Amino acid sequence: MKNFRITPSLAVILVLVILVAIAALRYDGFLGVYNVQSVLRYNSMFALVALGMCFVIMTGGIDLSVGSVAAMCSVVSALLSSYGLFHGLAGGIAAGILAGLINGVLITKLNILPFIATLATMLAASGTGLLLAGNQSVSVSYDTYFTNLGQGDLLSFMRPEWVDADEVGFLGSILGFILSFPTPAWIAILAYIIGGVVINHTSFGRHVLAVGGGTEASRLMGLPVNRTIFFVYVISGALAGLAGVILASQFGAGQPIEGIGWELFAIASVVVGGTLLSGGKGSVAGTLAGALLLGVIFTILNFENGMGWISLSAYWQSVIRGLFLLVVVILQSRLTSKDPADSLKAST
Amino acid sequence: MVDYSPLLRRYGVFLAVVLLILFNLAVTPHFATMQTLSVNLTQVCTIVIVGVGMTLVIATGGIDLSVGALMAIAGAMSPMFFTGELFPVPNIYLGIALGIVFPIIIASFFGLFNGWLINRFSIQPIIATLVLFIAGRGIAQVSTNGDLQVFKVPEFQAIAIGRVLGVPFQVWIMVVVVIIAAFVLRRTVFGRQVLAVGGNEEAARLSGVPVKRVKLIVYAVSGFCSGIAGLIVIAMNSAADANLIGLGMELDAIAAVAVGGTLLTGGRATILGTLLGALIIQLVRYTLLANGVPDAAALVVKAGLIILAVWLQRQEHA
Numbered sequence: 001m002k003n004f005r006i007t008p009s010l011a012v013i014l015v016l017v018i019l020v021a022i023a024a025l026r027y028d029g030f031l032g033v034y035n036v037q038s039v040l041r042y043n044s045m046f047a048l049v050a051l052g053m054c055f056v057i058m059t060g061g062i063d064l065s066v067g068s069v070a071a072m073c074s075v076v077s078a079l080l081s082s083y084g085l086f087h088g089l090a091g092g093i094a095a096g097i098l099a100g101l102i103n104g105v106l107i108t109k110l111n112i113l114p115f116i117a118t119l120a121t122m123l124a125a126s127g128t129g130l131l132l133a134g135n136q137s138v139s140v141s142y143d144t145y146f147t148n149l150g151q152g153d154l155l156s157f158m159r160p161e162w163v164d165a166d167e168v169g170f171l172g173s174i175l176g177f178i179l180s181f182p183t184p185a186w187i188a189i190l191a192y193i194i195g196g197v198v199i200n201h202t203s204f205g206r207h208v209l210a211v212g213g214g215t216e217a218s219r220l221m222g223l224p225v226n227r228t229i230f231f232v233y234v235i236s237g238a239l240a241g242l243a244g245v246i247l248a249s250q251f252g253a254g255q256p257i258e259g260i261g262w263e264l265f266a267i268a269s270v271v272v273g274g275t276l277l278s279g280g281k282g283s284v285a286g287t288l289a290g291a292l293l294l295g296v297i298f299t300i301l302n303f304e305n306g307m308g309w310i311s312l313s314a315y316w317q318s319v320i321r322g323l324f325l326l327v328v329v330i331l332q333s334r335l336t337s338k339d340p341a342d343s344l345k346a347s348t
Numbered sequence: 349m350v351d352y353s354p355l356l357r358r359y360g361v362f363l364a365v366v367l368l369i370l371f372n373l374a375v376t377p378h379f380a381t382m383q384t385l386s387v388n389l390t391q392v393c394t395i396v397i398v399g400v401g402m403t404l405v406i407a408t409g410g411i412d413l414s415v416g417a418l419m420a421i422a423g424a425m426s427p428m429f430f431t432g433e434l435f436p437v438p439n440i441y442l443g444i445a446l447g448i449v450f451p452i453i454i455a456s457f458f459g460l461f462n463g464w465l466i467n468r469f470s471i472q473p474i475i476a477t478l479v480l481f482i483a484g485r486g487i488a489q490v491s492t493n494g495d496l497q498v499f500k501v502p503e504f505q506a507i508a509i510g511r512v513l514g515v516p517f518q519v520w521i522m523v524v525v526v527i528i529a530a531f532v533l534r535r536t537v538f539g540r541q542v543l544a545v546g547g548n549e550e551a552a553r554l555s556g557v558p559v560k561r562v563k564l565i566v567y568a569v570s571g572f573c574s575g576i577a578g579l580i581v582i583a584m585n586s587a588a589d590a591n592l593i594g595l596g597m598e599l600d601a602i603a604a605v606a607v608g609g610t611l612l613t614g615g616r617a618t619i620l621g622t623l624l625g626a627l628i629i630q631l632v633r634y635t636l637l638a639n640g641v642p643d644a645a646a647l648v649v650k651a652g653l654i655i656l657a658v659w660l661q662r663q664e665h666a
Binding site for chain 1: 411413465469470471472474475476478479480481482483484485486487489490493494595596599602603606612613642643644645646647648650651652654655658659
């Protein structure tokens with residue numbers, strides 16, 4: 001294979017696979033149904049937010065509002081959940097799209113820096129969420145199917161009994177593994193597949209990377225720069241809204257004060273996944289791997305504590321995540337200073 | 349017809365503070381009291397002190413997301429010194445001195461680390477400081493095991509709640525920090541170099557400005573200011589909670605800088621503007637609260653203020 005190179009995003013996928021493989025060998029039940037479900041259920045929300053962030057960052061922008069938008073949308077969907085699953089879902093996403101529209105207008109029409117525009121939206125969304133919720137969490141309705149979205153396991157009804165037996169073999173255990181994925185994970189997987197297709201196989205995707213590679217050059221080439229930038233913020237808002245709906249559904253309540261710091265973890269996932277913060281180059285698959293990697297670190301820490309050899313408090317996870325980010329950005333700066341020429345390249 | 353807009357841009361921030369005060373004098377009951385003054389001032393103190401460091405960083409075209417985490421580190425370390433938890437201290441005053449000096453030095457070193465990352469690896473400031481934003485609070489939590497450290501040391505708490513001439517001591521600290529920073533930015537070579545780096549880094553390098561050293565120093569100063577703010581917070585609460593000290597401070601500080609009229613792309617900065625920016629945000633919040641508007645709505649208004657301030661800035665450059 002002549003053109004095979006280890007790209008940063010490929011590297012992070014490899015690291016994730018190796019880490020999971022080591023953990024699976026080292027700890028009993030690491031790939032067991034319970035653990036897989038709880039890791040994926042919780043991290044799907046971050047993965048969704050990170051996907052939106054990935055699009056924004058590929059245009060060279062940034063979206064700080066995703067965390068509080070997700071919190072606001074969780075409140076909106078919790079308030080609407082008594083009307084049914086669909087109402088809660090649509091309402092939450094619509095609220096997210098609204099926030100994205102505001103970001104888009106501020107950035108493309110008023111020419112305000114993305115950093116500041118989305119900082120303002122972050123405050124406004126957090127205020128709106130608190131006002132709607134009356135400063136407390138809003139319980140969702142348990143009479144409708146709303147909670148299935150976050151708490152259900154979409155395909156588990158297809159999961160045959162025999163995959164839990166000891167001698168099912170490799171394929172059998174893979175089948176059991178995949179069929180036990182929780183609903184939020186399926187939603188995230190679907191979103192990432194669509195995201196990957198959009199960025200690699202549509203003109204919009206090429207525009208996103210072109211704008212990130214050079215805004216002025218793209219404008220001169222006649223690309224719809226403002227429209228592209230506008231849409232990535234709408235996408236980011238919509239995905240944050242979806243994450244908010246899952247949050248409400250999963251925890252059974254709209255949480256106006258959740259979401260603090262989500263935006264920065266999303267940025268970290270995107271960067272760890274090999275997307276350049278300067279835009280123009282990025283990887284959707286890498287972002288997913290980055291988000292999962294940061295999530296898995298926490299689980300590994302838990303299992304390691306369970307082994308009894310060391311005892312690290314949960315607080316170590318942020319130190320380790322920070323160190324991880326540090327190593328990645330240093331490696332990235334090394335890599336990018338070597339080949340500055342191949343921008344405009346998506347590697348999914 | 350006279351064009352008032354340059355004047356409005358120049359003195360708009362100041363005008364806004366005056367208008368807010370006049371409005372409050374007319375509408376809000378008990379506004380013209382010493383208590384109101386000291387409540388409002390103590391609430392902006394830490395934001396202004398952190399904002400001063402942030403102003404310098406933004407003036408070079410950078411950003412520092414780690415300020416809140418550095419506050420947590422300084423705040424969490426300090427009680428370990430003066431309560432004698434790390435090593436027995438012979439007397440309380442020595443303990444307090446160590447508890448003030450060491451945390452601030454540590455925070456400054458972390459700031460220096462930010463600058464080093466940015467210089468050495470050409471990492472964008474937002475990512476370089478994101479590392480400590482994530483890890484910094486973790487370091488503070490790990491070193492205290494996440495526990496609340498309660499203490500009762502009036503001599504230490506004096507740095508926040510002691511009064512000199514009827515004004516809380518932390519307000520004096522803020523005034524001193526603001527004056528020194530404003531002087532340095534306006535009257536010293538270093539100040540000109542900071543603005544030169546933010547205005548056009550390449551041009552500054554070519555004309556002999558030590559760009560890397562300037563950047564190192566501004567991030568260290570930002571860490572230094574965060575350290576002071578962290579100590580003030582724990583002295584005010586007579587407790588150190590690594591989970592909460594300085595939470596969200598980066599956003600407040602950036603908002604104060606933006607509203608104050610510092611150019612967010614670097615090259616033009618005003619320390620006094622940051623002070624006034626923080627005061628505006630605080631006064632608006634106070635005005636709304638005092639008139640029965642919920643705190644959450646004040647957040648939305650704050651968002652509008654930031655957009656308005658930055659939009660006015662844009663008009664000037666368009």
